[in-house]
Amino acid sequence: MFPFNLNAQDVTQEIMDYNSKVAVSLKTLSEMDEIDVGVSDHEVVYQEDKVKLLHYQSRTEKQNSVPLLIVYALVNRPYMADIQDGRSLIQGLLDQGVDVYLIDWGYPDASDRCLELDDYINGYIDSCVDEIRTRHKLDAINLLGICQGGAFSLCYTALHGDKVRNLITTVTPVDFHTKDDMLSNLVRNVDIDTVVDSMGNVPGEILNWTFLNLKPYRLIGQKYIDVVNLLDDKDKALNFMRMEKWIFDSPDQAGKAYCQFIKQFYQANGLVKGTVVIGDHTVNLEDIQCPVLNIFATADHLVPPDSSKALEGCVGTKDYTALEFPGGHIGIYVSGKAQKMIPPTVGDWLAERC
Amino acid sequence: MNWVEMQKQYLDALQSFGQNFDTKPQGMNTGEPWMKAMEYWWQQNQPSMSSLNTNTFQKLMDESRNFYFMGQQLSQLLNQINASKASGDEWMSSLNSQIEQMKDFFSAQNITSTAPFAAAASYDLLNNPFIDTLKKSFAEMPTENPFMNMESMSPDWMNSMDPMLKMQPLGYSRETQEKLQKNVLLLKEFQIANQAYNEAMLNVSLQGLEKFKQAVIKKSESEEKIESLKQLYDLWVDCNEESYAEFTMTEEYSRLYGDMVNSLMAYKAQSNEIMEDSLRAINLPSKGDITALAEKQHTMSRRLRTAEKDAKAYAAHVNQLEKELDKVKTELKNLKAESSPSVTESKPKSKKKARKKTVEKEKVVDINSASAGKSQDKKLQENKSQDKKSEAKTEDNSKIEIKF
Numbered sequence: 001m002f003p004f005n006l007n008a009q010d011v012t013q014e015i016m017d018y019n020s021k022v023a024v025s026l027k028t029l030s031e032m033d034e035i036d037v038g039v040s041d042h043e044v045v046y047q048e049d050k051v052k053l054l055h056y057q058s059r060t061e062k063q064n065s066v067p068l069l070i071v072y073a074l075v076n077r078p079y080m081a082d083i084q085d086g087r088s089l090i091q092g093l094l095d096q097g098v099d100v101y102l103i104d105w106g107y108p109d110a111s112d113r114c115l116e117l118d119d120y121i122n123g124y125i126d127s128c129v130d131e132i133r134t135r136h137k138l139d140a141i142n143l144l145g146i147c148q149g150g151a152f153s154l155c156y157t158a159l160h161g162d163k164v165r166n167l168i169t170t171v172t173p174v175d176f177h178t179k180d181d182m183l184s185n186l187v188r189n190v191d192i193d194t195v196v197d198s199m200g201n202v203p204g205e206i207l208n209w210t211f212l213n214l215k216p217y218r219l220i221g222q223k224y225i226d227v228v229n230l231l232d233d234k235d236k237a238l239n240f241m242r243m244e245k246w247i248f249d250s251p252d253q254a255g256k257a258y259c260q261f262i263k264q265f266y267q268a269n270g271l272v273k274g275t276v277v278i279g280d281h282t283v284n285l286e287d288i289q290c291p292v293l294n295i296f297a298t299a300d301h302l303v304p305p306d307s308s309k310a311l312e313g314c315v316g317t318k319d320y321t322a323l324e325f326p327g328g329h330i331g332i333y334v335s336g337k338a339q340k341m342i343p344p345t346v347g348d349w350l351a352e353r354c
Numbered sequence: 355m356n357w358v359e360m361q362k363q364y365l366d367a368l369q370s371f372g373q374n375f376d377t378k379p380q381g382m383n384t385g386e387p388w389m390k391a392m393e394y395w396w397q398q399n400q401p402s403m404s405s406l407n408t409n410t411f412q413k414l415m416d417e418s419r420n421f422y423f424m425g426q427q428l429s430q431l432l433n434q435i436n437a438s439k440a441s442g443d444e445w446m447s448s449l450n451s452q453i454e455q456m457k458d459f460f461s462a463q464n465i466t467s468t469a470p471f472a473a474a475a476s477y478d479l480l481n482n483p484f485i486d487t488l489k490k491s492f493a494e495m496p497t498e499n500p501f502m503n504m505e506s507m508s509p510d511w512m513n514s515m516d517p518m519l520k521m522q523p524l525g526y527s528r529e530t531q532e533k534l535q536k537n538v539l540l541l542k543e544f545q546i547a548n549q550a551y552n553e554a555m556l557n558v559s560l561q562g563l564e565k566f567k568q569a570v571i572k573k574s575e576s577e578e579k580i581e582s583l584k585q586l587y588d589l590w591v592d593c594n595e596e597s598y599a600e601f602t603m604t605e606e607y608s609r610l611y612g613d614m615v616n617s618l619m620a621y622k623a624q625s626n627e628i629m630e631d632s633l634r635a636i637n638l639p640s641k642g643d644i645t646a647l648a649e650k651q652h653t654m655s656r657r658l659r660t661a662e663k664d665a666k667a668y669a670a671h672v673n674q675l676e677k678e679l680d681k682v683k684t685e686l687k688n689l690k691a692e693s694s695p696s697v698t699e700s701k702p703k704s705k706k707k708a709r710k711k712t713v714e715k716e717k718v719v720d721i722n723s724a725s726a727g728k729s730q731d732k733k734l735q736e737n738k739s740q741d742k743k744s745e746a747k748t749e750d751n752s753k754i755e756i757k758f
Binding site for chain 2: 003006007008010011012014015018025029032034035049110111113114179185188189190191197199215216217222225245248
């Protein structure tokens with residue numbers, strides 16, 4: 001039997017309809033104002049070098065007595081967690097009465113090429129944690145890590161457990177050698193020392209294209225054919241362009257820290273093996289004794305679910321909770337489904353433990 | 355009406371609106387007029403958009419090329435089948451022919467014997483960010499961009515240079531010559547690794563097309579038919595993603611990618627070395643010098659941060675000790691007050707005696723120091739011993755003072 005239920009005229013008509021949509025798309029894009037991102041009010045309460053500690057304005061009368069510090073990844077900008085009204089993890093947490101702080105790593109430049117993981121974890125994160133502890137007169141605060149920031153949070157909690165009350169990890173890679181980890185396979189045989197020696201800081205552009213090349217036909221091709229169906233609506237067009245802005249807004253990576261992360265985490269799989277060394281100390285996830293909430297996405301192609309689930313067998317705490325989100329790596333922060341699921345779960349989990 | 359006529363009509367309609375369209379877009383009469391018309395129209399509107407919007411729309415235009423091509427192929431297939439009144443499974447030979455045309459399109463050119471960089475440039479779908487970065491890093495060089503020259507060089511030509519490249523350098527500039535020879539050899543190694551990588555990626559897309567063909571044939575065996583060009587395009591994307599994911603999870607891919615990146619970085623590192631020598635020769639700071647400064651600055655920053663943390667810790671510790679000390683002092687004061695009330699009553703008398711003694715001592719000290727020039731301490735000691743002997747002498751002392 002013939003597999004097609006259409007004729008040549010149908011195809012021609014479809015192309016003409018597509019062309020009309022492309023024309024409308026061009027009009028919408030050319031009339032679009034500057035794209036704004038980051039909707040929640042905040043102030044910078046501490047700054048060290050290029051790193052800023054943001055404190056978000058509360059949206060409820062009463063807040064949880066123990067504040068939450070969000071540690072974002074280095075590879076993207078953190079405004080993805082606050083990208084627009086109604087699709088903001090930060091807004092959701094504020095609505096749950098959580099007192100939210102966030103570390104903005106800034107844009108590293110040539111002067112930062114010697115920064116190591118020790119500087120980021122035992123330096124900047126520790127300084128931000130101490131600042132919050134002083135402001136709130138607390139011995140320990142809550143920590144929430146996003147992706148690579150989750151890996152950093154795990155290391156920090158293992159090394160400074162007395163300063164962390166509760167730990168939440170989201171789409172965080174723990175086992176970097178799972179069967180379906182494409183990123184890990186990509187860098188397995190790369191001589192990262194030579195890469196960093198040659199380039200200094202690793203350009204953000206290279207990271208952009210590396211991530212897109214995990215699903216190139218969809219992310220570089222099909223996405224732009226589908227988008228013509230959105231661009232006739234200015235609000236939808238704006239939503240799309242906000243995500244585009246974030247996707248291509250990748251900071252350069254401080255060379256030495258990037259080299260250490262790839263070698264120790266991706267190539268040696270040191271986090272599960274207990275061989276990651278930050279400064280003078282070895283990270284042992286068994287030293288994590290505080291309550292842990294581990295959230296992962298079932299359709300995550302960047303951090304496969306198995307990579308995140310491995311945390312359960314590594315931490316020393318008896319209060320371990322896993323939460324499975326039916327979505328992707330980015331959807332867990334920006335989708336409507338995520339707004340209904342993640343902030344209330346996090347809010348309730350923290351309220352029970354503070 | 356056939357495909358090309360439809361496109362010509364479209365462009366004529368477009369041109370009738372555009373007053374500034376002085377000339378027809380290039381390639382109008384060959385290939386894809388519709389696509390060319392869209393690109394021409396897009397170029398007219400481009401300057402009015404922000405860079406982000408421009409980039410987004412450019413990507414839309416780039417992928418539309420594939421979409422239009424697929425539409426063209428499907429349209430031709432359907433016309434062929436209609437014209438030949440093919441029935442049963444005869445349509446499959448037409449499908450096979452179209453798939454072969456698509457394979458030729460996505461192959462772009464024969465990459466096994468000509469310039470690998472040109473092949474990489476034609477393989478738009480899987481853009482290699484490392485090559486882009488390397489090209490950009492050479493773009494601002496004072497000399498000619500070596501990549502521009504290398505694009506026309508074939509590996510066969512490069513192989514013929516091997517004897518010259520492996521020749522022992524001689525003379526005063528032998529070290530420079532050795533480095534330049536090594537540089538070209540490293541570039542050749544990169545070309546070979548890059549070519550192997552691109553061949554593998556091409557095979558992935560060809561396998562994807564084969565999967566696509568099988569998926570279309572499978573549709574013929576099921577109740578579900580392909581209702582639109584977009585459905586066909588989505589099927590093509592799914593099949594290619596599957597083929598790509600299968601290959602990129604293999605060790606072979608990891609090795610090929612690693613070889614390509616490592617050879618490129620080795621070439622770049624060695625090029626940096628030559629640049630360092632050149633800059634040093636004309637007394638300009640090099641990347642190595644700046645890196646050394648950055649490392650020193652970083653060490654100092656770390657030491658400063660450690661010192662600041664230690665200082666904070668010491669300050670907190672001192673603060674804590676001070677609080678404890680205050681607490682101890684308060685407790686001691688309270689204890690003293692509670693433990694001895696009698697001592698408290700006699701205090702005034704003893705105070706009076708002490709006051710009298712002090713006055714007497716001071717007077718005697720004044721007299722004695724004025725006359726003999728002895729130290730005050732010594733006088734105090736002498737006076738103390740006098741006090742100890744007898745209180746009765748107090749009056750005598752005063753008399754002595756009065757007498758004097």
